[in-house]
Amino acid sequence: MTSETGFDVRKYDRFPTEGSRPDGELEQLEAAWCGPRRPGEWITAINNNIIGVYYVGAAMLFFVLAGVLALLMRTQLALPMTGFLPQETYNQIFTMHGTVMMFLFAVPAVEALGVLLLPQMLGARDLPFPRLGAYAFWAYLIGGLAFFCSLFFGLAPDGGWFMYPPLTGMTYSPGINADFWLLGIGFIEISAIAGAIEIIVGVLKTRAPGMTLDKLPVFPWAMLIFACMIIIAFPSVILATLLLELERALGWPFFDPLKGGDPMLWQHLFWFFGHPEVYIIFLPAAGAMSTIIPAMARTRLVGQPLVVMAMLATGFISFGVWAHHMFTTGMPQISINYFSAASMAVSVPAGVQVFAWIATIAAGKMRFSTPGLFAVGGLIIFVMGGLTGVMVAMVPFDWQAHDSYFIVAHLHYVLIGGMVFPMFAAIYYWLPMSSVRPLSERMGKWIFWLMFAGHNIAFMPMHLTGLMGMPRRVYTYLPGRGWDLPNFISTIGAFLFGLAVLLWVIDMIRNFRPFGPREAGNIHDGPGLEWLPSGYYSVRSVPVVKSLYPLWEQKGLAKEVEEGRWFLPGAAGGERQTLVTSPLNAEPQYVLRLPRPSPWHVFGAVFTAGFFLILTIQAYAVAVVSGVLAIYCIMRWCWFLDAPHNRKTTDIGAGIRMPNYVSGPSSHGWWAMVIVLIVGGMVCLLAGFSYVFLWSRRPDLWQASPAMASLMLHLGVLALAGLCAAVAPRMLRRARTGAETLATALLVVSAVGAATAVGLELRAWWSAGLKPDATSQGAAVFALLGWAGAFAGIGVLMGLYILLRRAFGRLSADRPSTVDLIGLFLAYTAGQAAMVLLLIRLFPGAGP
Amino acid sequence: MTAGLLIWAAHFVGLYLLASAADVWSSTEAAAGRWVGLGFSLLCLALIAVAAIVIARRPVPDGPGLWERRVALTGAFVAAVGVTWQTTPLAF
Incomplete structure (x- = not known):
């Protein structure tokens, strides 16, 4: 194998080392990576093992909250002409349900899973920017909770989760409800981008030595593609929210046709983000499926290179289908035809993944314990959603089904099958990594069957109500249209789903014990590095990866790793360190000193959230003060970076020394800055598109x-x-x-x-x-x-x-x-x- | 490794831009716009073919290089199918 960096890979043969390890080495490592000891340190913590658990917990909290909103809606729609919810409140609730599910649950949940799992999966001690990850989490939590609380004051947005103007312009939405959405979501997306930077650099630069691209597990592959897609797609919604807020606050007419604007611009910008968002949500879940199914079937993933290629292809083509949400807007026919063809083409890479999972199940001996059930159940539901997706990709059908309950059914099949079930599979599969006790298998099976039945009872009839003409987003309907029975059945299904989630919450309360002295461990016989014995420092020593399934094929690895016989077995100088490797062949490049906890990122998140949220209520002076404080906190956080080192090199094991400091394109910081600039460039590029688009509407x-x-x-x-x-x-x-x-x-x-x-x-x-x-x-x-x-x-x-x-x-x-x-x-x-x-x-x- | 897929992405964005430009300057129904679209598609197919040939003619690597080569060639094949498929609307 040709070296990528000049590192002699024959040095890998020096591992595992032999002989006893130095006295106090493990104690020094544990001291450097010690967990919180005082209550305040639980807030200032930056370790991925802690932040990851918080992050997943917060995402699931928003899932439950948005689910409660769904139950309120289904109660209102159970019977015709019900007065359970006033019309205005219903509008706010369906808007918040969609918004919270898409922006505060789906994307953060998979990002959270990445923060929690990736370091262990990659054999790193932590992701390369733990403080940025913690900042992203706190910004998301504070911003998300404040945004959700707007519901209790009647200030929640009410224009639907995609907030189309002119409905959301000042003329038809004069209050500050829409501003909460625009500033709140814009801000939360910034937090998602911060997380994406962390994930990209983490996957590319902190893999265990030897973990070349062919040995990179599918889940990190999926997270890498997911994060790259965020970098390309999310700038679009950031720009869209900025433009609409500028129109609402300052009267800049981007979407006002009387002054040369065009509401279609919003739809282009929103869906350039919104459709890739579906794949942004799906891909990590698919990565989880591609990890869980082989483990539960005790066999290798069939067609692993094809699965990776399919995920890459999905990532690319997802940016070519945004306008299939706009077939009814009067776009030129040829454009509609292009987007229709592209939408159908998406089924090819999705199909490759589905067939790979089915083949893996067929090739192995599938264990239908709870993770296995959720994986297979999700597969079935996702395929059903995919089939209706091909139907709505056909333009004449879409014209009939557009904005009807058929679309509601389709999108829930895709998102619940493609993301929610895999998320539950992931929780049941990986939770023993973070908890003293695994979740209950008996309750898990009840939860799965209730959820599977509840989902189909709730959403299957919606296909019919949609085809019978029931439009989405109506708060009630007249009797005698044939909609009564399917709506009632849907409501029963929704409550069954809700019962399943309630049981899951009870299961979590009974059995989830994080941050304990030891974890339940590898109860599923998983093959990845994440199942190595670990502590807050992740793995005791970083192994050389020689297989895609190291724990199955590198016998004795767990014991050797725990004995410190591989790379970086200690914490030289009492520092928190991780090994930075090259992006392709994962050859060691340098030792990265990781930061220790401090309060500045938390304060920074509080004041950044304050800036955006206070802007919403138009207290501009206070918002500026909050913004200045945020800048101060972030500068303080950066102040201690790039500090001098006591030693120029560190012995990373077997006498191999690596530099402690690297600058330029090899450094992790340089990569992060380049990604930030790509985000800025995307916003600018899309703003340029908006400029040309607006000219084309009214050149006169x-x-x-x-x-x-x-x-x-x-x-x-x-x-x-x-x-x-x-x-x-x-x-x-x-x-x-x-x-x-x-x-x-x-x-x-x-x-x-x-x-x-x-x-x-x-x-x-x-x-x-x-x-x-x-x-x-x-x-x-x-x-x-x-x-x-x-x-x-x-x-x-x-x-x-x-x-x-x-x-x-x-x-x-x-x-x-x-x-x-x-x-x-x-x-x-x-x-x-x-x-x-x-x-x-x-x-x-x-x-x- | 992603050359084919990148060209595929450029193809569908390019087709959209060409159709939009045709809509502004004349009509999307005009034959000229369709010929330009077809020419662009052929160009993309040719680029995918070049990328695939360059990858295929390199010495066969071992280990991760072989895996990357497989992914790249499969991606180029899928991209070629995708470009061809997305060009078919020009015929209608």
Whole structure:
């Protein structure tokens, strides 16, 4: 095998080591990774074993809450003309049910599963940014709870979970209900993106040595694709919510046809996120299925390379089907045909996975214990949902079924079969990893059958009510239309499902005992590294992976790992460390020092959530204060990063030494920054699409751009800013006298330059008479410049931060990461601003 | 490893953009737009074929390289089927 990094893989043969381990090595490891000892430390904890449990728990809490809302709706719809819920309350409840299930349960639940499981699965001590993961969790929990509580004050959004304008514009939704959705969801998506960054870098950079791509288990593969999809898809909903909030708060007419806007823009942006969201939810669940089914069938997954290829293909094609939600909107026929074809094509990769699972079940000896039952039950339900999916991919059928209960039935079959059942399978399968006791097998089977029956009794009849013409989202209906009986049956089914969830909650209360001295262990005889004996430090030593099923095929591995006979068996210097490896062949590259708990990420999450939520109630001054405090907390959190090391290298076992510090493209921080910039780039790209789209609706309203001479000046300033940003890291690396000062000065000049250029461009347009609230052109131009300006503003904050680091002596030529990353950000900022300027000046036509 | 799938993604986004552009400048029913769509599809198929040939002509690796090669070639095959399938609406 060719080396990817120059590391000699023959060194793997030195493991497992022999002889006794040094005295006190395990005690030092346990001390470095000790759990919380005081009550407050349970909040400031950042270890994935703790945050992961919190995260899964919070997601399931939202699942239960949204489920209660579903029961309220089904009670209202059980009989015709019922007055159980007022119409307005019903509107809020169905909106919150969909929103909470999609945004606060489905995506966070699978992300939570990733945070909990990935380090152990990959053989890492923790994910590479544990504090970012903890920040994402607290932001999600605080934001989610505040968002849910809006229901108790009659302030919950009521425009449906996809919030179409013009219904959600100021004309038809004048209160602040819609603002709660727009700011709350926008904020929660930022938390999801933070989690995705953690997962991508974690899967690519912290795998156990030898865990090449072919030996990477399917669940981490799925999480990697899932996280990449979040990075591409979620910027779309962030942009959409920003635009609609700008229209509602400031009157910028993105969606108002009278001023050149178009509500269809919302639908494009929303569904560019919304349809991949379905696969974002499905893929990790499918990854879990591809892990659980082979374990329960005691055999290898049939067609593992095909399954991985199918997941990759699903990830790609999911971005080509967004408009199949818009077949009835009057799009050009040829576009509809394309999207119809693409929607049918999705069934190919989905089918590959389904057949692989069926073949695995057939090839092995399937054990139908609770995880096995949930896996197979989910498979059946998902296939049924997939079949109705092919039906609605056919345009003439979709025209009939659109916005009817048929669609409600279809989406619940897909989401419950594709995500909820696999999630329960995962909980029953992996919970013994985190709990002293496993869940009850007897109750589990009751829960499965109640849930399986309840699901089908609830949703099967909805196909009929839909085909009989019952529209979704109605709060009641007249008797005598043939809808009475199927609705009543659906309500019975929903309550059976609810009973199953109640039993599960009771099972959890009775048996779930996390954070104990030991876990129930590998009761299912699972083959993955996650079943190795572990503590807060994850595995005692990081093994070399030689198989896709290491615990089945590497005999004696668990004992050797527990005895510390593989990589990184201790905690040198009492530090929390993990091994960073190369992205393809997982060759050791360096030892990453992980942070210890601190309160700053919690405060940061509180104030960030405060900023967004207080904006909703229009207390702008308080919101600004909260925002400033959030920035302060995040800066304090970053302040202790990139600190000096006492040792240049660490012995990672068998006499192999690895550096403790790496900068540039090999470092985990560089990867994270690149992903952040991809998110920013996606928002900018989609904003550019919105700009062109709005022009295509009403070109007659668009005015000429300002004089071209000013463009040259602004581009020149941006070029200078980009140059300074690119040169600063090189200057620092020269390590001459004053290198730190010169690099700092270059970065500050770059930040100020970018901000100046964007400011000058804004002034040029304003002077040319373009106003953001007058036409869609004004709104689009100022939104694009606003986005570029936001980056420039963050760049200025970074400039201030680097100045402070220089002033306090926290910059050094032998630790260039901070300068590297800020330089990268500022270079991107200048490039992005230049692209924005070129677009708004040169399209649709140059000015005088 | 994802070359074929990337071209597939570019293909369906490209077809959508071409159809939208045709809708703005003339009509999606116009023959010219369909010929451009067909040409674009053929270009994508050719690129997938090139990617597959480049992968197939490399020396057969062992271990993880072999696995990556299999995934890449299967992905290219699926992408070619996908591109062909999504071009069929041009005929109607």
